[in-house]
Every structure is written in structure tokens, then in C-alpha cells.
Amino acid sequence: MMWSSASPVRLAERFAVLVERLGGDTIAARASRQQRDLLEAIRANAPATLRSVAAAVGRGEPAVSRAVDALVRAGLVDRAADPNNRRRLALTLTEAGETFLAQPPAADRGLEARLARISQSELRALERGIEILERLPR
DSSP: OOGGGOOHHHHHHHHHHHIIIIIOOSHHHHHHHHHHHHHHHHHHTSSBOHHHHHHHHTOOHHHHHHHHHHHHHTTSEEEEEETTEEEEEEEEEOHHHHHHHHSOOOSOTTHHHHHTTSOHHHHHHHHHHHHHHHTSOO
8 A cells, every 4th residue: 555545534444344343343343344234244145144144253153143133123224035946045235334334434523633743754553554464463
């Protein structure tokens, strides 16, 4: 990535992803990451089945079923009968689900404002550090 891309908005987005991925050990961060993982799996497999989502996220179908129920109640996922197999449910993202995934993780909403107050050279240094962290193995 080019150094010229350093901006408070982009760095805040990238750092929030890193916080969730590398240091998100709080219950809220883990729940948010799991929710995003489920939504991404549903989008990637749309119209997804419970089985395909469970396989994509590496969790059991009962646990994924309960999590999908919560996503349906939150208005992020639509669940409808599969027209080709009435015993199977087809999962798709709602517009709200797509919007949710389009937003960066909310690890720290105030981070962008704080980053806006530092110099461009400091932003570039942070960007370089983030690039290094992004290359770390999971």
C-alpha cells in the first residue's frame, strides 16, 4: 500500500479491524466479530443455507442457528423457504445487513477524531505499523 493513502478515516477503519482481529478479547468485540463473520458467510453463499454458513464459519449448526435467529430479529438477515426445497431455509442479507457490513467495525468510534489531530508524518508512521501488524500470522 502506498504511504499517500494515510488518512484518519482509512487508518481508523483498518485499526478497528485489527483491534477486533488481534486484540478483540472483550465479549463485545468477540460478539461483533462473530456477527460480522456470519453476515459475511451469508453474503458469500447467498442464498445461503444453515449448513453452508456453519461450514464457512467453522461452527456447529445449532450454534449458528441460534446466532442467525438473533440476526433475523435484528433485521440484518432474511430467512425464507427455499423455492427448490421447502424443507430448507434460504438466508440472505437485508439492506440493513449489507449496510452493517459496509461500515467499519466500531472498535473505537472516537479513534478517527483523535487520529485527525496528529500530523501527516505520524499518520504515515501509524500506517506503516498497521501494515506490519496486518502481515502478522493469525
